[in-house]
Amino acid sequence: xxxxKLQDLWxxxxxxxxxxxxxxxxxxxxFVALVGPSGCGKTTTLRMIAGLEDITxxxxxxxxxxxxxxxxxxxxxxxxxxxxxLYPHMSVYQNMSFGLRIRKTSKEEIDRRVQNAADILNxxxxxxxxxxQLSGGQRQRVAMGxxxxxxxxxxxxxxxxxxxxxxxxxxxxxxxxxxxxxxQTTVVYVTHDQIEAMTLADRIVVxxxxxxxxxxxxxxxxxxxxxxxxxxxxxxxxxxxxxxxxTKTAGGLAVRLNDDISLxxxxxxxxxxxxxADKEMIFGIRPEHVTERRQHANGAQQDIDANVNVLEPMGxxxxxxxxxxxxxxxxxxxxSAVSNVGESMGFTVNMDKMHLIDPSTDAxx
Amino acid sequence: xxxxEMTAMTTSSGELLAENKVPFWRLRKAFANxxxxxxxxxxxxxxxxxxxxxxxxxxxxxxxxxxxxFWATGIAVENFTYLxxxxxxxxxxxxxxxxxxxxxxxxxxxxxxxxAYALARLKFRGxxxxxxxVFITYLVPQTLLFLPLIDVVxxxxxxxxxxxxxxxxxxxxxxxxxxxxxxxxxxYFRTIPVEVEECAYLDxxxxxxxxxxxxxxxxxxxxxxxxxxxxxxSWNEFLYSLVFIQDEHAKTLSVGVFTELIRGDIYFWGSLMxxxxxxxxxxxxxxxFLMDYYTSGLTQGAIK
Numbered sequence: 001x002x003x004x005k006l007q008d009l010w011x012x013x014x015x016x017x018x019x020x021x022x023x024x025x026x027x028x029x030x031f032v033a034l035v036g037p038s039g040c041g042k043t044t045t046l047r048m049i050a051g052l053e054d055i056t057x058x059x060x061x062x063x064x065x066x067x068x069x070x071x072x073x074x075x076x077x078x079x080x081x082x083x084x085x086l087y088p089h090m091s092v093y094q095n096m097s098f099g100l101r102i103r104k105t106s107k108e109e110i111d112r113r114v115q116n117a118a119d120i121l122n123x124x125x126x127x128x129x130x131x132x133q134l135s136g137g138q139r140q141r142v143a144m145g146x147x148x149x150x151x152x153x154x155x156x157x158x159x160x161x162x163x164x165x166x167x168x169x170x171x172x173x174x175x176x177x178x179x180x181x182x183x184q185t186t187v188v189y190v191t192h193d194q195i196e197a198m199t200l201a202d203r204i205v206v207x208x209x210x211x212x213x214x215x216x217x218x219x220x221x222x223x224x225x226x227x228x229x230x231x232x233x234x235x236x237x238x239x240x241x242x243x244x245x246x247t248k249t250a251g252g253l254a255v256r257l258n259d260d261i262s263l264x265x266x267x268x269x270x271x272x273x274x275x276x277a278d279k280e281m282i283f284g285i286r287p288e289h290v291t292e293r294r295q296h297a298n299g300a301q302q303d304i305d306a307n308v309n310v311l312e313p314m315g316x317x318x319x320x321x322x323x324x325x326x327x328x329x330x331x332x333x334x335x336s337a338v339s340n341v342g343e344s345m346g347f348t349v350n351m352d353k354m355h356l357i358d359p360s361t362d363a364x365x
Numbered sequence: 366x367x368x369x370e371m372t373a374m375t376t377s378s379g380e381l382l383a384e385n386k387v388p389f390w391r392l393r394k395a396f397a398n399x400x401x402x403x404x405x406x407x408x409x410x411x412x413x414x415x416x417x418x419x420x421x422x423x424x425x426x427x428x429x430x431x432x433x434x435f436w437a438t439g440i441a442v443e444n445f446t447y448l449x450x451x452x453x454x455x456x457x458x459x460x461x462x463x464x465x466x467x468x469x470x471x472x473x474x475x476x477x478x479x480x481a482y483a484l485a486r487l488k489f490r491g492x493x494x495x496x497x498x499v500f501i502t503y504l505v506p507q508t509l510l511f512l513p514l515i516d517v518v519x520x521x522x523x524x525x526x527x528x529x530x531x532x533x534x535x536x537x538x539x540x541x542x543x544x545x546x547x548x549x550x551x552x553y554f555r556t557i558p559v560e561v562e563e564c565a566y567l568d569x570x571x572x573x574x575x576x577x578x579x580x581x582x583x584x585x586x587x588x589x590x591x592x593x594x595x596x597x598x599s600w601n602e603f604l605y606s607l608v609f610i611q612d613e614h615a616k617t618l619s620v621g622v623f624t625e626l627i628r629g630d631i632y633f634w635g636s637l638m639x640x641x642x643x644x645x646x647x648x649x650x651x652x653x654f655l656m657d658y659y660t661s662g663l664t665q666g667a668i669k
Binding site for chain 2: 050051052071072073075077078079081082083085086087088089098099102103146150
């Protein structure tokens with residue numbers, strides 16, 4: 001059983017606190033993605049799990065064993081590095097079998113495992129080549145093959161796709177998911193790309209400034225972000241935010257965006273938001289919940305009109321940008337229903353999907 | 366684009382050019398390239414040319430002022446036979462030099478590899494200061510360092526007789542070779558991506574295991590370079606050898622040739638040049654063997 005437990009994990013580099021008291025439990029065979037902007041501590045956390053970085057405080061446990069003082073070689077972990085880190089003086093076969101040779105595995109067993117991994121990754125014909133004779137995508141596969149061959153208890157990925165071009169990245173993303181379905185192992189996957197995290201992971205861990213902002217399934221992260229940061233980080237294009245005033249009206253509460261626009265809050269949310277009435281808040285709404293004018297399914301839909309600033313056609317949808325007070329809002333509209341730039345257009349806002357952020361705590365309320 | 370591709374393109378695309386005919390501008394360019402090399406060649410190779418020519422001349426020809434010094438009229442081997450029969454050139458000087466150079470190079474490169482790795486990779490208090498200290502040691506001129514070293518050699522000689530043997534050189538050459546090798550390899554180790562080493566740890570290597578199985582194979586060009594340079598430096602070393610060794614049979618090439626083939630104001634030009642020519646051969650052979658490794662890009666393909 002390869003569970004991973006991080007308990008109050010700290011990492012200091014001199015004055016800099018890279019990781020500040022992280023707690024995380026990863027289940028057996030779970031695929032967990034650590035995601036966040038550069039410098040958020042996700043790679044440091046991964047390297048502490050691998051044993052490549054000393055732990056300043058707290059505990060890392062793999063299975064039943066606390067590994068704080070266990071050197072990397074004895075942790076039974078395989079890692080795929082961002083820059084692949086292949087052994088340039090060895091053939092692909094030697095690269096993949098290196099770990100097994102160090103561990104004195106029998107030759108037949110090595111052969112069997114390398115062939116098996118090569119089949120999974122479709123690199124059977126590359127085994128005799130040197131890394132310099134491979135393309136970026138092939139090197140990436142070899143780096144993964146090297147990890148698969150070892151059959152480790154934990155797989156670590158450190159931004160494995162970020163050096164690939166866009167098309168290959170999407171392709172390899174699917175491959176990684178397939179491989180995980182085939183080779184069941186606990187995986188910790190570090191990425192700064194939230195789409196990678198959403199598509200691959202069973203659970204996502206969003207980190208920022210050395211702390212965990214939120215842990216949850218991709219769905220939870222998308223629908224119920226708990227902080228301003230998570231709300232802005234997950235989703236593409238990212239959520240719109242605009243300052244607002246939560247006002248009391250005859251029917252309940254309303255989000256007052258400016259003198260002209262005031263959007264009533266759906267009734268079922270009124271109780272939740274009651275304590276924030278008459279306060280300056282931040283209103284958040286995803287682009288996909290601001291659409292071209294549509295028929296209202298229930299009372300939660302609200303109409304607004306605005307002049308189109310910019311259009312970004314994406315094929316299936318067109319992104320429409322319009323000004324709302326001090327901020328620019330991005331809406332996701334049906335291409336046929338879009339007005340020209342500079343012209344007025346009617347939008348429908350689905351208030352059922354709104355988020356309200358308390359600026360004093362940055363928490364989504 | 367390589368010249369082959371270029372030729373292939375011109376021949377396949379245009380009928381204007383006759384088959385296999387190299388265009389004029391290409392000839393002119395090639396010619397210009399070679400012309401640009403002439404001054405370099407003149408400076409670098411002319412001394413060797415004189416050495417070579419003079420070593421093949423007979424004593425009469427060398428002393429005959431009527432003959433051109435730049436050309437030999439015949440081939441004489443008397444200078445080489447003189448070296449073999451009247452001096453300790455082959456049986457002692459050459460052998461001593463080979464021993465001293467090889468042993469001190471092995472010592473220096475071994476110590477240098479470990480020191481350089483530690484300075485480039487390990488984190489400990491004062492690591493940077495230590496690195497700078499290595500560099501400063503390397504900058505202290507030998508002409509100053511030999512004075513205290515005399516004392517050291519004498520002190521050791523009280524217990525183990527090393528003065529007037531090549532052991533005094535084997536012990537003192539690393540004092541300037543190790544800082545040099547360390548400095549050179551430190552720079553090289555820093556170019557090796559640390560992830561590759563970390564990957565070796567995760568694959569089950571200890572630090573020493575990773576050093577020998579992964580880092581050193583990737584550092585071969587740097588190590589070859591260190592070997593070549595320290596071999597050349599000790600091969601050509603003159604001062605320590607002159608100071609520490611008086612016994613004719615214990616001398617190295619550089620000092621032996623200088624002290625035994627120049628007597629007072631009499632220069633044995635022919636044998637001197639023959640000795641120089643033979644003395645450079647081992648180095649030339651060594652370079653010839655190792656140059657391919659030296660220039661090959663061994664770390665290519667390790668990382669994106």
